[in-house]
Amino acid sequence: xxxxxxxxxxxxxxxxxxxxxxxxxxxxxxxxxxxxxxxxxxxxxxxxxxxxxxxxxxxxxxxxxxxxxxxxxxxxxxxxxxxxxxxxxxxxxxxxxxxxxxxxxxxxxxxxxxxxxxxxxxxxxxxxxxxxxxxxxxxxxxxxxxxxxxxxxxxxxxxxxxxxxxxxxxxxxxxxxxxxxxxxxxxxxxxxxxxxxxxxxxxxxxxxxxxxxxxxxxxxxxxxxxxxxxxxxxxxxxxxxxxxxxxxxxxxxxxxxxxxxxxxxxxxxxxxxxxxxxxxxxxxxxxxxxxxxxxxxxxxxxxxx
Numbered sequence: 001x002x003x004x005x006x007x008x009x010x011x012x013x014x015x016x017x018x019x020x021x022x023x024x025x026x027x028x029x030x031x032x033x034x035x036x037x038x039x040x041x042x043x044x045x046x047x048x049x050x051x052x053x054x055x056x057x058x059x060x061x062x063x064x065x066x067x068x069x070x071x072x073x074x075x076x077x078x079x080x081x082x083x084x085x086x087x088x089x090x091x092x093x094x095x096x097x098x099x100x101x102x103x104x105x106x107x108x109x110x111x112x113x114x115x116x117x118x119x120x121x122x123x124x125x126x127x128x129x130x131x132x133x134x135x136x137x138x139x140x141x142x143x144x145x146x147x148x149x150x151x152x153x154x155x156x157x158x159x160x161x162x163x164x165x166x167x168x169x170x171x172x173x174x175x176x177x178x179x180x181x182x183x184x185x186x187x188x189x190x191x192x193x194x195x196x197x198x199x200x201x202x203x204x205x206x207x208x209x210x211x212x213x214x215x216x217x218x219x220x221x222x223x224x225x226x227x228x229x230x231x232x233x234x235x236x237x238x239x240x241x242x243x244x245x246x247x248x249x250x251x252x253x254x255x256x257x258x259x260x261x262x263x264x265x266x267x268x269x270x271x272x273x274x275x276x277x278x279x280x281x282x283x284x285x286x287x288x289x290x291x292x293x294x295x296x297x298x299x300x301x302x303x304x305x
Contacts, residue, residue: 002260002304003301003304005268005301006302007062007299008062008267008299009056009062009297009298010040010064010067010297011023016067017044018050018070019043019044019052020043021044022041022042022049023040023041023289024049026041026276026298027090027091028278029126030278034059035057037055038053038056038287039051039053039089039100041089042071043294049085049087049105050086051086051087051089052067053067059281072129073102076104076134077134080134081114081118081135083106086104086118088102090150097121098121099121099153100122100129101117101119103115111170115165117148117150117151118137119131119133119192136148143199146168149165149167151164151216152217152218152227159189160195161186161187161248162186163185163216163248164186165182165183165185165215165216166182166183166184167182168182179211181212182211182212183204183205183213184201184202184214185200185201186200186201186249202249209234211232211233213229213231214230215230215273215274215275216228216229219277223246224244224246225251226242226277227244227245228286229241229243229275238273239255239271240258241258242255242258259303260301268296268299270290270291270292271292274288275288276288284302285302
């Protein structure tokens with residue numbers, strides 16, 4: 001059992017400013033009328049990230065129908081937590097609304113950047129998104145004083161469940177560069193806005209060499225939850241990991257069973273990361289990024305039993 005790589009969907013396009021240099025972490029939204037919308041994190045020539053929309057053919061997700069010339073969701077006001085970029089979209093639809101969770105960026109400082117998790121909302125079926133709050137929805141706490149990042153949120157009846165990236169610490173390397181350490185934790189909510197966080201770790205480091213585990217992607221099946229995530233350590237080159245769980249809280253890492261790795265050559269020969277897994281037309285697909293954190297493009301793979 002493995003993922004069969006089908007090729008690149010989209011690459012950075014110098015003619016489209018919001019994704020001129022980067023097409024990164026994405027969310028797949030399956031629409032009617034044979035259309036799939038992919039919300040893509042793009043970066044411009046100044047390395048500022050924004051979220052834009054790409055439409056592909058539902059019957060052939062490698063076929064691009066259109067790319068919107070303007071970003072769907074732009075950076076925040078000067079001085080706010082997302083003034084330098086917005087990225088890692090995740091959608092939840094409910095009661096004629098769509099929540100989009102995202103990561104906000106502030107550039108600079110001793111650690112080079114700071115992250116926080118934000119939330120915006122659409123009431124017109126995803127045409128326009130407005131911020132629910134100009135502040136992060138996962139504020140810093142004494143237990144988590146540094147930062148939060150990308151999230152996966154599932155609404156199960158009245159319970160909202162979140163798997164989120166939580167920064168554990170920064171350390172200065174021998175070369176004088178700040179190195180981040182973060183993994184994936186679990187939280188719950190009754191409204192999708194106010195979250196109970198007790199420090200429950202979902203996916204933890206396997207050893208001292210690992211320092212990065214993020215971009216959770218969870219699917220709920222009939223008898224288990226499945227999670228794909230990105231991890232890296234000593235080589236500092238991303239790989240896609242896999243875990244499963246009976247309850248969505250206690251997870252078993254099974255990275256050897258993920259069924260996908262780097263290619264021998266080409267756009268994803270050095271690293272693979274930022275998986276989003278979805279089911280369409282009785283097939284299971286994965287969109288993912290390759291070399292240099294998405295600078296080489298966004299690709300597609302299909303699960304083969």
